[in-house]
Amino acid sequence: QVQLVQSGAEVKKPGASVKVSCKASGYTFAIYDINWVRQATGQGLEWMGWMNPNSGNTGYAQNFQGRFTMTRNTSISTAYMELSSLRSEDTAVYYCARNRRGDRYFDYWGQGTLVTVSS
Amino acid sequence: DIQMTQSPSTLSASIGDRVTITCRASQSISSWLAWYQQKPGKAPKLLIYKASSLESGVPSRFGGSGSGTEFTLTISSLQPDDFATYYCQQYNSYSYTFGQGTKLQI
Numbered sequence: 001q002v003q004l005v006q007s008g009a010e011v012k013k014p015g016a017s018v019k020v021s022c023k024a025s026g027y028t029f030a031i032y033d034i035n036w037v038r039q040a041t042g043q044g045l046e047w048m049g050w051m052n053p054n055s056g057n058t059g060y061a062q063n064f065q066g067r068f069t070m071t072r073n074t075s076i077s078t079a080y081m082e083l084s085s086l087r088s089e090d091t092a093v094y095y096c097a098r099n100r101r102g103d104r105y106f107d108y109w110g111q112g113t114l115v116t117v118s119s
Numbered sequence: 120d121i122q123m124t125q126s127p128s129t130l131s132a133s134i135g136d137r138v139t140i141t142c143r144a145s146q147s148i149s150s151w152l153a154w155y156q157q158k159p160g161k162a163p164k165l166l167i168y169k170a171s172s173l174e175s176g177v178p179s180r181f182g183g184s185g186s187g188t189e190f191t192l193t194i195s196s197l198q199p200d201d202f203a204t205y206y207c208q209q210y211n212s213y214s215y216t217f218g219q220g221t222k223l224q225i
Contacts, residue, residue: 045206045217059213104210105153109162
């Protein structure tokens, strides 16, 4: 069965960077785009960007251009997101989510990774 | 970016009720709209895609309609498992956006 398993919770200081992984299983990793979506506590969902694991092509939401990077390692079916220059407002749960093949809505989601930014 | 506005933000209802949640887009998105259900501490779950297509395994009491700028999610007869927060998402453009959510409570 399709699974996206994310790395564990992180606590970071303001100004630091965080890298979260998303390991895919149960399907061919390279042929489905991966997205990252975040959710601050008690708030709504905010889409951050997409990545094509085959080509490495990416697209970023305007709010995240410059501080946010998506990468992948196809040999271990894992996608990564890295957010730099962290500030307290970046405290949130970060989800990876797979696009339905050939489409642009999200059919499978990771379990989420809590990133806490605190001095 | 396309803005998505859901209403209401909170909806109180009872078991067996028929409820409707509305999602409006700031510009036409054709039928490129999905609906998700999220329960506390869990990832969102896909319910509806392309405005009205029911995801496999989702109960038939869930239905979606609309096109252009106005969309609705209807639950025909509320069950205890349906109390959750619901989000719409547009995927007309490559900068996807979500509505702010509708919390459905007892």
